Amino acid sequence: MSSAGSPPCQCIAPDVVLGRNVRLNAFVNLYGCTLGDDCMIGTFVEIQRDVIVGSRCRIQSHTFICSGVTLEDDVFVGHGVMFINDRHPSVAATLARTWQLERITIGRGASLGSGALILGGVNIGAGAVIGAGAVVTRDVAAATTVAGVPARILAPRQ
Amino acid sequence: MSSAGSPPCQCIAPDVVLGRNVRLNAFVNLYGCTLGDDCMIGTFVEIQRDVIVGSRCRIQSHTFICSGVTLEDDVFVGHGVMFINDRHPSVAATLARTWQLERITIGRGASLGSGALILGGVNIGAGAVIGAGAVVTRDVAAATTVAGVPARILAPRQ
């Protein structure tokens, strides 16, 4: 249910850049990000500063997209997917401001299954498929399917 | 904390059918679904169109229930459980409207652990127990316990 008419149900910072025909569901929290045309953003989604989302992407409910992530066009992100931009997070590093952002890129037309975790520094190629619940610790080549904890190659996509 | 008095904290579409004595927590997003008597729906839960929830079910926080899911009576759904009604999601299939909904049924008195992922087409029998974090890719017989990624049988329930 879109709640475009109910501002208290959405937090959209003034610096968010929205393409044409973007559908934002209830209870989203967006700031400093750029969304391409015809995207759909599900309920309970947070997208942080400097994230770039291509056109026609579908971001399903309960997903978190952190700073440093770029999604190319036509990427499908399932429910409850978490991106991670720091492999060794700690309060000490946060307070000392010594942590370094690790970028993530998801190639055109890729599909990330629900509950997948994408670690910092990972690049996922165009058309790749990430299984539900996979923990992706390494790069995934284009048109390749991975699954498991940690994620391993299942089979090249036909 | 129930926020029944604070409409902006809940999105409940007019087509939702609620039984008697249903407790809805803050920040829920419900549309087109039917909930039986005495259910409890936790915070940050989304339940989609055509979902049927039996009586006395407890749906804990951060859980997503997609179209095509039926929960029989007395089902316990932990926190952050994600149901999946399409094993091969993609933006291309969504735009072409070629994807087919895969149904899921959860039998009476079953218990789904927190963080479990239930794939499309799966049927879980009455009284079955799904361990926390399990990725359930196949049917689970009644009174059976499964866990792991992918989920495997641990032991018949005593």
Add this chain to the structure above:
Amino acid sequence: MSSAGSPPCQCIAPDVVLGRNVRLNAFVNLYGCTLGDDCMIGTFVEIQRDVIVGSRCRIQSHTFICSGVTLEDDVFVGHGVMFINDRHPSVAATLARTWQLERITIGRGASLGSGALILGGVNIGAGAVIGAGAVVTRDVAAATTVAGVPARILAPRQ
């Protein structure tokens, strides 16, 4: 984006005890808990009754902290972390009120990766590191790193 000026976006019960300089993001649901000084609580976080959170803890988005959990100072909790205070949940036990709360303690300076699941009765020592997506079923000693489903020791921290 903090929404301190938008009360409809936050549910904070009157019995919550907040230390100094606590930052609460949008769409949080807090009741009956105590948060120490300088904590940060992310978006879509629920913290239940009787939870004690030490000073300078960082609780990232989409995390659920149940009754029975104590976080010491300087604990980092990633995104989508779920704590569990009942290893055998069921509707029958809930209705019969026979279930028993299993407590969890997280030691000072520990770091819990995104998507981790922490089972009831587990104690995690000071400075321990829990990998993303780990399902923690046993105690973790101080300064130890674990990962996987179920979580196993990777290596002592240097």
